[in-house]
Amino acid sequence: MLKAFTNAEKSPDTGSLRVNGVLIDDDAIAAETASHPDEADPGFAARRALVLRELLTQQARAKGLLDDGAAIDDATIDRLLDMECPMPEPTEAECRRYYSANASKFRSPDIVHARHILFALTEGVAMSRLRARAEEVRRDLARHPDKFDALARSLSNCPSGKVGGNLGQLTRGESVIEFDKALFDTRQTGLLPGLVRTRHGFHIVLIERRLDGAELPFEAVSQRIEQYLRDYVSHKAIQQYLTLLVSRAKVQGVSLDVPHGPLLQ
Template identity: 40%
Template sequence: MTISVNGAAISSGAIDREVQYHPAPTLEEARFAAARALVVRHLLLAEAGRAEAADNAADDAEEEAAIQAVLSRAITLPDPDEDTCRRYYANNPDRFRSPDIFEACHILFPARPGDEAARTAARQKALDTIRILTAEPERFAELALTLSACPSGAVGGSLGQVSRGQTTPELETFFYNLMPGTLCPVPVPTPYGYHVLRLDRRAFGRPLPFEVVHATIAAHLRQASWQRAVHQYVSLLVGQARIDGIDLGGATSPLVQ
């Protein structure tokens, strides 16, 4: 891959060194992302009056400071006002609430994904245990201690207080659909095996007051606006440059920020 930016070459060696910072499904995609990053860096350094080739072993911190100075001069964004923040707050209610909390107990019969014999046996053990607990629910802690492959068996199978994302999606589905205080009537399959599950308590999160999250929303909107503006500015630089060996698109006229 031979690439040049306004006549300045970006070598394959520079691209090879940059690839490690751009993980991608294929090497071709990673090399394209690396080459694009080096082209953009070259353009921004040129705007900063730093015309070194991409192979130049200049101080990274110094170059980053020069690039940030260029972007700060080129991009001026107003802070989001309160009305804008309130609209974002109203349109994204699920982002601004305390987490849902669950208290549950389980008994795990382990079986790896793909081991059909082990999973069949684990499911049958879970079914047998559910039958026992349906008749004798008070035995949950006892059976968890003697049967569960999870360390929680030592404390009666208790998972403690957990919120979304702290357990598997399969368990969470039942956390939301079981009535608190009930035993799940079917074994719950997860990548770890089959679970006998009891939901003890559930507390849904509550909306957080706007005043509590105002600063967080403003910072998020400011960052999103900055990223869009940087993308547009870089696209304009690409459109105005003579770039050979790679097609990055780019705009040829100023863009609205």
């Protein structure tokens, strides 16, 4: 969660791990390594996390927040960061400047009203035959669009077939990605010229109408912007604080001068 540039003296990522002379034993490293299974190098990630935790522990003791011999917990880390990294609150002027520079991000979603006929992939049905049948129906609909409702009711493998394939109002993100792209990565209305292939099968899609999203006023998004700026400033301040701790420390057993590595998770 916390990231930083670090400038600790270089040392191989093997052997005894020490932070300002404090030894972190092999059992602790092994236990922490098990907590980083998704890292490219779990052993390195474990040593890095342990170094940062030990540095924060030492700093908390120096500030009188932690008794000697006591293990640091998340609440104490939060108290330390509150003390060492005071966060200025974003002003309304700053929020308005961010809004003005990023107004395109603050829009109500585009809406598409669509119908579809699904030819579902099922066990025992050859994909080539299923595609050919779907293409045949799509060509028929291109000539006779008024048949869409009836064909959806009789052929679609989706529950929406009972209502003529009507999917109602859709916004981006409500459907599987392939269907989303077919709906929103075009400005077309009417019967789409080709089949839409998704994990569910082949879809014949009819876009009845589109409603473009509108830019939201500042008042509607001010709290969201304020929270974003607060989180951004906090993240940068913690980055700098961790960088400072590491740069002042004597660390043996791991090199922490890799830019943008996640130091504490």
